[in-house]
Amino acid sequence: MTSPGTTRKQGRSSAFVDAQPVLVNASRFRKVHSADWERLDQLVTRCEKRSVRALSDDDLLALPLLYRSALSTLSVARETSLDRSLVAYLEQLCARAYFQIYGVPTSALRQLAHFFAHGWPDAVKSLWRETLVALLLTVAGAVVGYLLVVSDPTWFYGIVGDGMANGRDPTASAAALKATLYDSKEELLATFATFLFTHNAQIAIFSFALGFAFAVPTAMLIIYNGLMLGAMMAVFASKGLGFEFAGWLTIHGTTEMFAIILSGAAGFRVGTAIAFPGRLARGDSVVNAGRAGAVAMGGAVVMLAIAGLLEGIGRQTVTGDTTRYAIGLAMLAGWLVYFYLPRRT
Incomplete structure (x- = not known):
């Protein structure tokens, strides 16, 4: 049987562990998701230089999926306090993708x-x-x-x-x-x-x-x-x-x-x-x-x-x-x- 003292120690230990942020290995995190980020970056860049019409059907289908995946990884990067350069890169990438997917108001002349x-x-x-x-x-x-x-x-x-x-x-x-x-x-x-x-x-x-x-x-x-x-x-x-x-x-x-x-x-x-x-x-x-x-x-x-x-x-x-x-x-x-x-x- 576990003594009351031991139970209290385990409770304090569990509470201490829960209070700590979940640690994510930055190198492994980049390695797992970098391919999707690069593809999203390429699609967004192509849209910016030409238009959405420049994308193939497969790319059009992949664009919103890659955007949502990038948003998810951005949320993880912020919560786990990964390096600021990665967070800034993902914020910029998600903002660019958002404007291409949802569009922005344009002038009447345009x-x-x-x-x-x-x-x-x-x-x-x-x-x-x-x-x-x-x-x-x-x-x-x-x-x-x-x-x-x-x-x-x-x-x-x-x-x-x-x-x-x-x-x-x-x-x-x-x-x-x-x-x-x-x-x-x-x-x-x-x-x-x-x-x-x-x-x-x-x-x-x-x-x-x-x-x-x-x-x-x-x-x-x-x-x-x-x-x-x-x-x-x-x-x-x-x-x-x-x-x-x-x-x-x-x-x-x-x-x-x-x-x-x-x-x-x-x-x-x-x-x-x-x-x-x-x-x-x-x-x-x-x-x-x-x-x-x-x-x-x-x-x-x-x-x-x-x-x-x-x-x-x-x-x-x-x-x-x-x-x-x-x-x-x-x-x-x-x-x-x-x-x-x-x-x-």
């Missing part, structure tokens, strides 16, 4: 620069299939509209409204139609340009917004826009002014039609995500599609604004057919390079 440098073109590039579908529907609508009006001019009034026609209809003479292409009356042209911009902006916005209805309304709007384009072309071509009308349209139309096509593509992405969510839950699929679509739509608004400037100013002051074609085709080439040319991340 966010805007990132939108134009990466966000918008990346979103458009991801919609290339939907963009191709919207383009084909536009071309198909234009061909059908052209053939319908050529075969029976009365189709024009069922396709194009009075506001859009503005006197450009099958009953107009060649001289009257030609005057609308080169007339320098600023008030008349400014009014028509404003109407046309508003009309096309509405089509672009509705093409995206109605995508949730399985993209059916979006497809109908895109086709209808093509029908109007073909019908107008048929009126001018029938009076021998097809080339001139195409030049009149090209100076702003390449930008404007591209914006409408991108808006339709964004609507298609949302609609197909609802109809065919794949392995994701329907809600998650729609959220992912909505993000890319919203970014592309935001950029399309910028394109419509640029088209409005070309339509309201450039088309009035530039009356040469060759110059109109040159400006329009240069804008188209610029958009294609901006969206689809590979770039560094």
Whole structure:
């Protein structure tokens, strides 16, 4: 049996041991964890020099795990009073990793620069299939509209409204139609340009917004826009002014039609995500599609604004057919390079 004195001694000894901090061998501690610290340091440095996009999928998955491990070792290092240089190194490493994982608020100017440098073109590039579908529907609508009006001019009034026609209809003479292409009356042209911009902006916005209805309304709007384009072309071509009308349209139309096509593509992405969510839950699929679509739509608004400037100013002051074609085709080439040319991340 243990005597009471011995028990008291053991109790005092146990209390003394519990009061002492747990000792950790610094060299062994470094050896066990240094590999994880070095890898975390490398990943964070790569993010700082370039961006998170520079990391592979495996690195992206490892980054938060390594960060939590570093936090745990930092806590141990502080509690066991390891050397100050190690504690300072871990504090700095964890702070750098935190900013890369959770991010920090950036200025509006920096966010805007990132939108134009990466966000918008990346979103458009991801919609290339939907963009191709919207383009084909536009071309198909234009061909059908052209053939319908050529075969029976009365189709024009069922396709194009009075506001859009503005006197450009099958009953107009060649001289009257030609005057609308080169007339320098600023008030008349400014009014028509404003109407046309508003009309096309509405089509672009509705093409995206109605995508949730399985993209059916979006497809109908895109086709209808093509029908109007073909019908107008048929009126001018029938009076021998097809080339001139195409030049009149090209100076702003390449930008404007591209914006409408991108808006339709964004609507298609949302609609197909609802109809065919794949392995994701329907809600998650729609959220992912909505993000890319919203970014592309935001950029399309910028394109419509640029088209409005070309339509309201450039088309009035530039009356040469060759110059109109040159400006329009240069804008188209610029958009294609901006969206689809590979770039560094």
